[in-house]
Amino acid sequence: MSDATDKLVGIVLVSHSAAVAASVAELATGLAGGGTTAPVAPAGGTADGGLGTSAELISAAAASVDRGAGVAVLTDLGSAVLTVKALLAEGDELPDRTRLVDAPFVEGAVAAVVTASAGADLAAVEAAAAEAYAYRKE
Amino acid sequence: MLDADFFRRWMTATAASVDREAERLTDLDSPIGDADHGSNMQRGFIAVVATLEKEAPDTPGAVLMLAGRQLISTVGGASGPLYGTLLRRTGKELGDAAEVDEAQFTDALRTGVDAVMTLGGAAPGDKTMIDALVPAVDALEDSFTAARAAAEEGALATTPLQARKGRASYLGERSIGHQDPGATSSALLIAALAETAGESDE
Numbered sequence: 001m002s003d004a005t006d007k008l009v010g011i012v013l014v015s016h017s018a019a020v021a022a023s024v025a026e027l028a029t030g031l032a033g034g035g036t037t038a039p040v041a042p043a044g045g046t047a048d049g050g051l052g053t054s055a056e057l058i059s060a061a062a063a064s065v066d067r068g069a070g071v072a073v074l075t076d077l078g079s080a081v082l083t084v085k086a087l088l089a090e091g092d093e094l095p096d097r098t099r100l101v102d103a104p105f106v107e108g109a110v111a112a113v114v115t116a117s118a119g120a121d122l123a124a125v126e127a128a129a130a131e132a133y134a135y136r137k138e
Numbered sequence: 139m140l141d142a143d144f145f146r147r148w149m150t151a152t153a154a155s156v157d158r159e160a161e162r163l164t165d166l167d168s169p170i171g172d173a174d175h176g177s178n179m180q181r182g183f184i185a186v187v188a189t190l191e192k193e194a195p196d197t198p199g200a201v202l203m204l205a206g207r208q209l210i211s212t213v214g215g216a217s218g219p220l221y222g223t224l225l226r227r228t229g230k231e232l233g234d235a236a237e238v239d240e241a242q243f244t245d246a247l248r249t250g251v252d253a254v255m256t257l258g259g260a261a262p263g264d265k266t267m268i269d270a271l272v273p274a275v276d277a278l279e280d281s282f283t284a285a286r287a288a289a290e291e292g293a294l295a296t297t298p299l300q301a302r303k304g305r306a307s308y309l310g311e312r313s314i315g316h317q318d319p320g321a322t323s324s325a326l327l328i329a330a331l332a333e334t335a336g337e338s339d340e
Contacts, residue, residue, distance in 0.1 A: 046214040051172075052174075052178075052214035052215050053214060053215070053218070055210050055211045078215075078216045078305060079214070079215045079216035079218065082216050082218075082219035082220060082258065083218065083219045085219065085257055086210050086223055086257065087210070089223065089257075
């Protein structure tokens with residue numbers, strides 16, 4: 001378990017908007033509660049502050065949360081998804097064991113950060129985030 | 139035979155064409171997209187030309203891989219990873235040969251187009267860049283000029299289609315009647331290819 005807390009899975013939140021990515025990171029970290037929380041980095045908007053996706057911001061965010069246990073990347077839509085997939089295809093742009101997690105952005109981020117903060121491995125973080133799709137609101 | 143210089147000139151010609159047509163691409167992207175396709179493509183290809191000048195890659199594959207990498211980094215919209223993947227996969231397929239013939243290039247470009255379809259999940263008829271690129275690759279087996287005509291025809295043929303991918307798909311039937319900006323910029327890319335090949339013939 002000590003190994004698990006030393007090496008938490010990192011979470012990267014990629015949105016078209018810097019404000020959305022930062023807010024969801026704040027929300028997810030806040031809901032993860034006290035104690036150690038997993039490293040979370042937002043990568044929102046373009047490098048010059050506009051709406052869109054920046055490969056540079058994503059790579060930097062992923063490097064900043066990598067503790068050797070893998071990195072789970074959650075995205076919103078369109079270019080955010082495609083850019084992460086393209087970076088993964090490059091092979092050397094993102095840390096080893098980086099995964100694009102297929103999950104709803106906000107709910108998935110909360111599930112991922114809570115699970116990662118509990119010391120879960122990358123597969124468990126991915127499963128928890130993906131499970132958020134099954135949560136119906138009606 | 140096509141050498142690194144040919145591919146550099148193709149990228150430069152594409153950059154010039156995107157620059158000339160940026161306003162039209164953005165106008166096309168205004169009713170069905172988020173009105174940034176022209177400026178995004180312009181930014182991407184300016185970066186491509188600058189990097190190719192600075193790093194001077196010396197094989198066809200290296201030129202296209204470097205150009206693709208720049209597009210992924212700098213475009214900021216979905217066209218970045220899509221065009222980036224197109225050029226990178228094509229370049230990767232060409233390997234480290236110093237020169238390639240037209241048949242090898244056609245095969246490599248087909249691999250690149252397939253990779254774009256896999257990445258974006260789009261098929262012909264979805265009102266995307268694929269509607270210009272697939273007919274272009276098919277026609278490239280005949281000639282560069284045929285590829286240019288096929289890409290332009292393919293782009294024009296997107297007008298009556300309903301978008302099934304990307305932001306335009308949210309508009310449903312309201313996407314009908316507008317030419318797809320991605321197919322239009324793909325036609326510019328192929329036209330620049332034909333233009334570059336024409337110069338080589340002279």
